[in-house]
Amino acid sequence: MTTVSDLDRERAVELVQQAYADGRLSPAELELRLEQALTATSSHELEPAVAGLPDEWVRLESIGGRITRTGDWNVPRRLRIDSEYGKVKLDLSQAHIPYAQVEIELCLTYGGATIILPAGASADADGLRTEWGRVTCQASRRSAGGPHVRITGKMPYGRLAVRTARK
Template sequence: MSHVTARVSEGERDRAVELVQQAYADGLLAPAELERRLERALTAVSAHELEPVVADLPDQVVHIASTGGRVTRTGDWHVPRRLRIDSEYGRVRLDLSRAHVPYSRIDIELRLAYGGGTIILPAGASANADGMRTEWGKVICKAPGRQSPGRLHVQVTGELPYGRLTIRRK
């Protein structure tokens, strides 16, 4: 009986590279350690080989939960690299157009039971919402799905059973 190992996807490899680069930018890694980890991340074939490259690096998720109220972020706010919002009945409005986004890619996970949401992107940004699971809900993405070099890319995942999510530029 042979042991089957899961191959690393391009997205998993990109995420590992971003975590290593961010850890270096945050002063957590020396230049030699950055180089060593990037080489290991870029040459990893399996998830087993990739996991130790990032296992000790911070990858915090900012989690916001609401039962019935609105979750709104507008103006000059700091956008985390990973944001998760759980909202039972309320609406979510994330305006990234004037926000401080220190990353080239951010991940937003939305779990909106009955509510809906709007994500407003800055000029030139792209978004992919293919990871949203809907039942009676609807996802409308008016932004390009492919990232442009040097521009922000927003990856949106989660569940939207009944509501509506709109992703658009300012």
């Protein structure tokens, strides 16, 4: 039985709240699941809070090519990118982002990634592990009314640059 981190509880609370906002939970079930999520001390105790709730990750994969999203595109709440040697460019500056928080999980072995944020957005890449790679985050860690982008994953030899859109 593994212990539950604050991040695990936070993700569970987000899933429950989103399910309620989508009309999949009654107010009573919302209250019960939130209590379960907030008081869970083990993964076994957390499971009932999120049972049956979708936690969908949109996956983009490439071995050696580029993954690029620019212009007017719909940003999912959770995006996972797997790339062995390619480059990744995610330009969120003109994208439709309906969520207060977006999670981007990068699993890049040798490639690099650039994430461009819209005005007012914030980001943190504290959950991204590197070995010989480099992370440069020029974005604010506190939102000025825009979405917050949380970047996690692993980039053993890759590079990540996070910045706001240039005017």
